[in-house]
Amino acid sequence: MIAALAIQGLQMALVLLLAPLLTGLVRKVKARLQRRRGPSLIQPYRDLRRLLGKEVVLAENASWLFRAAPYIIFAVTWVAAALVPTFHSGLIFSWTGDLIAITALLGSARFMLALAGMDIGTSFGGIGASREMMIASLAEPAMLMIALSVAIIAGSTQLSTIAAYMASSAVGLRVSLALALVAFVIVALAENARIPVDNPATHLELTMVHEAMVLEYSGRHLAMIELAASLKLLLYLSVIACIFVPAGLGHGYGIALLGWLAKLAVAGLLLGIFEMSIAKMRVFRVPNFLGAALMLGLLGVLLLFVSQGM
């Protein structure tokens, strides 16, 4: 019991500590591909420390919701990340929430963020919130369809059961899993505000979605939100790893931990390369892109309902 609680605590601490490093890795890869030296890998930690020490500048008409939202967003994302089997598939609290609950928790975070964007009453906040909800209205159903197709294959919506099933030899190569993987990558790009859906480094109104919602935040609030965003990226990459590349999960803590770190590093590298090789889409092409992900998810579920072998 104590050991299990310690493992869960270690998981929660590790995801929190590694999230900025992952962000730093992606930035470094992108910089290197642009033939720049780029910021150091631990720059995000320095940024967070600097922000935490600064005073918060609040707009005059900010309400309690604006001040409470960063903590709620961070807490919800952290709880969702604590439910993902990263280096151990039998975490003690993994049964409190399944893949659908994780999707809904991330939806709560997004709900609070969009409301915080609307709180000050500037047009930038409105832009960010309305575009974010449009993207979410397609990305979240796609995610749920992917969750449904994976759950039908694995016989459960619990991530630990899914990871165990995918690691076993009973799964085989299935069309619906391939469709789910493609759709999942598209959804992960959209939800984490990556190119081609949103540019995480932009400050132009024309291209902002996530940045526009957090425009008025400063100091420790901004640090919380940035940390929550890095945590969300880590969460999505870990979920992709535990469902589609589950090798190493059952083999004892040391190997599983190293395997997870390796998978994250590779994923970060691939993400950086992908972001550099494609241009950002126009805002109104994003629904087509996400609609394709939703269709692929739906196709996967349909194939599974229609025929057991797929």
Added chain:
Amino acid sequence: MPHLDFDIAHMLAGMLVLASFMMLYQDRLYALLRVLALHAFVLACAVAWQARIQDAPGLYVTAVIALGFKAILAPWALHRIVVRLGIHREIETVVGIGVTMLAGMFLVALSLKVMLPVTAHAEPVAREDIALALSVVLIGLLVMVTRRNAVSQVVGFLSLENGVDLAAAGAQGMPLVVELSVAFSVLIAFIVTGIFLFRIRERFDTVDLQALDRFRGERG
């Protein structure tokens, strides 16, 4: 391991359907040609795998024809024609991409509904492959129907033909598959050459997109 063989065959057929959906999604002509090349490449892999598990060496020839002709030669030729005619703009779709993808989904469901019960007594590996091949055919037809540009209609026809090839390869023991595929490829070559060499424009909505060049600002 026969189970893994079946799984890989289904996976390749599913990839072909995925490539068809990617074709539905494109609205730039060069990207469409690239997807056509990918489509034919996946077909070549699927036919080659069928050759391996059915132990039919003739299908290897079909795979090589698919690779050489449809994955390399046809896209290259179409690319040159597009450049020469100067029509490398966006493709006009008749209805929006969202509605087209929904129609594609409906066609996949329809072909599964029709083919799976009909082939109830066939071999398990062939059943789902034929159902997916029918959906590739139907989506190819959808591409032809929802595009105004003649080049994209030819691309749709080529993908339709890929679907027929997949079905023919999947049905074990179908005779003259190699000969049929050669004949089809020659037919396509003549059609494509005929359209663009003799400029049979009046049968198609448009070939020349310069006439449709309009200000692409806020649409609707």
Added chain:
Amino acid sequence: MIDLVLACILAWLVLALCGAAIAQTRRGTALIYGCSLLVALVLLVTGAAAIPAGVSRETLPIGLPWTGGHVRLDALSGFFLIVVGLGSAASSLFALGYGRHELQPQRVLPFYPLFLAGLALVVVADDAFIFLFAWELMSIASWALVLAHHRESGNTHAALVYLLMASFSGLALLLAFGLLAGGAGSYTFDAMRLAHPPPWVAAVALILALIGAGSKAGIVPLHVWLPLAHPAAPSHVSALMSGVMTKVAVYGFIRIAFDLLGVPDWWAGVLVLALGGITALLGVLYALMEHDLKRLLAYHTVENIGIIFIGLGLALAFDADGLPAAAALAITAALFHAFNHSVFKSLLFFGSGAVLTATKEHDMEKLGGLIHRMPQTAFCFLVGCAAISALPPLNGFVSEWLTFQAILLHPNLPQWGLKIAIPADGALLALSAALAAACFVKAFGVSFLGRARSPAAAQAREVDHCSLAAMFGLGAICLLAGIFPGVVIDALAPVAQALTGAHMPSQIGLDWLTLVPVAQSRSSYNGLLVFVFIAGSASLMAWAIHRFASHAVRRAPAWDCGFPDPSPMTQYTAGSFAQPIRRVFGTVVFSAHEKVTMPAPGDTAPARMEKSIRDPVWATLYAPIAGGVARAADLLNNLQFLTIRRYLGFVFAALVLLLLALALWQ
């Protein structure tokens, strides 16, 4: 037990008469609403006690002359009495404060208890006569309440459409009961249960019941009265209509489809699933296009009714395929969602009523910044918005999670229609849930957040304590039902057992109050622990940061990228918030169209943007019917202007025709 219920109904009828007498007096409002509150609480407790207890019946002396009126209280009625009681209690409590602002109380007070009596009587009716009598009583009383503010524009039109649709639903139900009664003409539900009508009769009766009850519940395409009538009524009545009356309509459908008809066919499941899915998606898309707060909430009711019917369709499908455990899960999910919706929709309507009292506005484009002026209302409204968007750990998420578990349960059903309908409904459910979140970010963000867009919003004041008490109470129920869902599910077990022959596994005894719908290995969810973790992590981080890092705050003007804008009109409005979604979904479904006219450079005229939306259901179904009826009426109008000779000719022709018919009959 049933006697207590009948006593409550009688008490409400007496209150209705008193209301007619004392409406204009000073204490009249408080007296009527206070007594209604007490009666509603008694009804709530009775309903809760009735679920695990057995069946109790009564025969009333009124009713049809040869059979009398039968009433019955069983588990299903008990559950819906809880819904009626809770909704009525909350609404009466809210109205203790809200009703003081009513300008013409004599138009509301007599009909309000009458409406409540009708709602309660439908749920306990045990024969077709009492059921239809109570149904019509419910409709007429609510129609009178919709007409309470008859001087406002659009309300009379709304009342007319409502009356037409209510009559239509009553007619459909009458025909359904007529078919079920069969040739013997026995209208008691017991006789209908025992009869075994031929399959085509059962099929037509089911479709008629779906049309009749579905029209009252708000299924597309029969929903058109709902967004007109619900906003027109006073806010506490709107809450009752959206939160309770639609559920009573769902009760009517469940009673006929699951109880009176016996084992359904699989195509019934496909039909209900298809209608439910389309209703859910269209309802939320309509809601997104709205900028009137109450109309948005009314359209959203349509979406939630769609979700309930998705659950019911799944239950019908699983019943038809002989899977009682799965059917129990599906129907528990549907009933849980019905309960949840009545709670949070009432809460949201109370919030909009409070906003209406404080600002006299229900157009969101004139609100804004109310979180500063009405903080408690804003907090309750936020809880309602979060609950309806299915965010954990509140109750909306639990019922949606259960519906998804029901969808996943049996992917290999034999019928093709179900194989395609169930995944399609899963996608429609997911899509409508995500769009609902967008809709309520818009509703809360534009009304309560930001800056005030009009003087009315800038000078709003918080409402009175009774209204706030009602809202806080409902908000607390949302949280409790989300944290302790096992209690609700175990309470619903007798209902599921009665309807499908099985019930979900018992939830109370599980560790840490986890929810396990099927088996531990399959899926589980623990709302309490999720809530505790979220609260714990947020507090921990807040404490850690305030202790070890900075906690300084400085107020300054908004940054706004260096271009601060003094005018509140530059912030996002409801229409602009919905514009991306309108462009993505609206162009396909509503033929949404935007036209921008820019003046020439140097011209001081303003630029204009016009958006046009076309309601597809109204244009394709109702407008042609209305046009046809108008044309037929015009033609028949000619009968007014005939000469005497022509009138005599009509009488003569009718007589000859009847004689001919008689001749041919022999």
